[in-house]
Amino acid sequence: MLSIWLNVVVQGVLTGLLYGLMALGLSAIFGVVRLVNFAHGEFAVVAMYAAFVLFRAWGVDPLWSMLPIAAVFFVVGFALQRTLINAFVGRPDYQQFILLVGVAIVLVNGLLIVFGPDAQPANLPYAFDSYLVGPLIIDKVRVYAAVAALAVCAALFGFFRFTRTGTAIRACADNLVGAAVVGLDVRRLYAVTFGIGLACVGAAGALMVTIADPVPGLGPAYTLLAFTIVIIGGLGSMAGALVAGLLIGVSEAVAGFLIAPSMKSMFSFALLIAVLVLRPQGLLGKKPA
């Protein structure tokens, strides 16, 4: 009995790492640019399809294709911020929201027209391989994806902690006026941040193909998931996004196992509501001054 529970939890943790990576991108955008990226999950699904097509057409493993996909997403994000979204920084929340809902609708339905509404399995060659560790049976794909997600996260933490650009971006998040006063090019940094956010979601989406079949309808669900994770983890806290990603991954796995898979996201929403009410700054967020 215990071994079943362990399996469920381990699976939740591995999935949660992917969720965490996806949410990390949103956390950067939401925390730095203060933009409500309501097309986040839709971008993840676009990345899923990109990885799917690369694999089907040329047999490129998603674990590798995530690099070029992330690079392309970075460029797209940079350009999008520079052209369309910059005009909306500082505009009321609802206007940003509506702009990005428009983007999300276009993305989802574009996918719908190109790929149709049905799930298309990628069928990776090692999809059914697993490691046996004592009583645990761990899917190989999930381990690979989780390790890749961890690597991307580590790279991101390093970037924000140790590089000049990363430090400058954190300065923008902490004190926008101060950042502008010391001469940081806030607009460019916003564009870089948005690019990084999308690169994260691109990498996460590509990895997601290993554990879920791409369907256009996943877009809104992933958007909600990402927001749920970011809010539970605490706005502006990157570690919080990861921790909350794990938490949601595990709670979904446990709820799916205990009650019914179709009811698993109810728990995420219940958790979100509880956090909003009881601890609005999130689990690891700083208390607002």
Next chain:
Amino acid sequence: MISLWRDMNRRGQVVLVVAVLAMLLAPVVATRYLLSVLTLILYFVYVGQAWNLMMGYAGQLSLGHALYVGLGGYVAAGLWVHFGIGPWLGVIPAVAIAAAFGAFIGWLAFRFGIEGVYFSLLTIAFAEFTRIGFDHIGPLGGAGGLFIPYQESRLGEWWNLRGGQLFFYYLAFVLAGAAVLLTAWLARSRLGHQWMAIREDETAARALGIDVFRAKMKAVLISSAMTAVGGVFYAFYYNNLFPAQVFEMSRSIELILGPIVGGLGTVFGPVIGAFVLTPLGELLIAVTDKAGLNAPGAKAIFFGLVLMIIIYLVPGGVWPWLSRRLGLVRRRS
């Protein structure tokens, strides 16, 4: 309401009277299909207006209004299917339950200071939560949907909302008209001014002595109750309800498109928005059908683009701009 009339100049008044007369007489010339499109437009005027009260006037961005549509529809339809209680009676518990949900969400949010984006996410979370819940309520059909059976003997029982297209058209007309009048009245009322003060600056509103919590609660209650009535209409017009369809986020978004495109916080914005968007959508479907394209997402992509363009260029909506251009409103001195 009288002030609404007085605010318009002669030209505006003529346009309004002609438009209302045209809508009243439309069934004389309209085909069945056209009538169904007009009914849909009026439905969106109604629910859009309900949402507009909360967002446009009180400034609370709810992205989960599908929750109230669904609850209203399910309660009334459930009572009818299981207990034979007609919708005229069923609308009362339907409204009560939806308003109770609205009150709970509002209380949670306003009591615990959940604002802005967080409030919007809270409303989405509740709608999604309820959607998944309804997937598992057996007596209401679960994920398989709740159907109002077709009974030949009941046809024409308009008091049980078993009328035909013509009946639903006029019902929608009455609902939409009432919603517009209510909005016009509220906008000029003490409460309406409190809402607008809160929308512009909540701290300042509080400093003026406005009971912010009370005013916002009233906004949620009125809006959710009104939306639930729309849900009852929806249920008995379409005769079927699926959790995945009525509670979904895209439904909440569909409902707010009209007011946003038309103009938030204006009396006629939701009306113009619905009259512009719904026919455009229908036209697009007709055109893609004619061209032999089977592109189910084309209409949605078009709406997405319209949304982006409108919010980029005229974030205030079409109506304020249009009414100025056509000279329909009296200029404020």
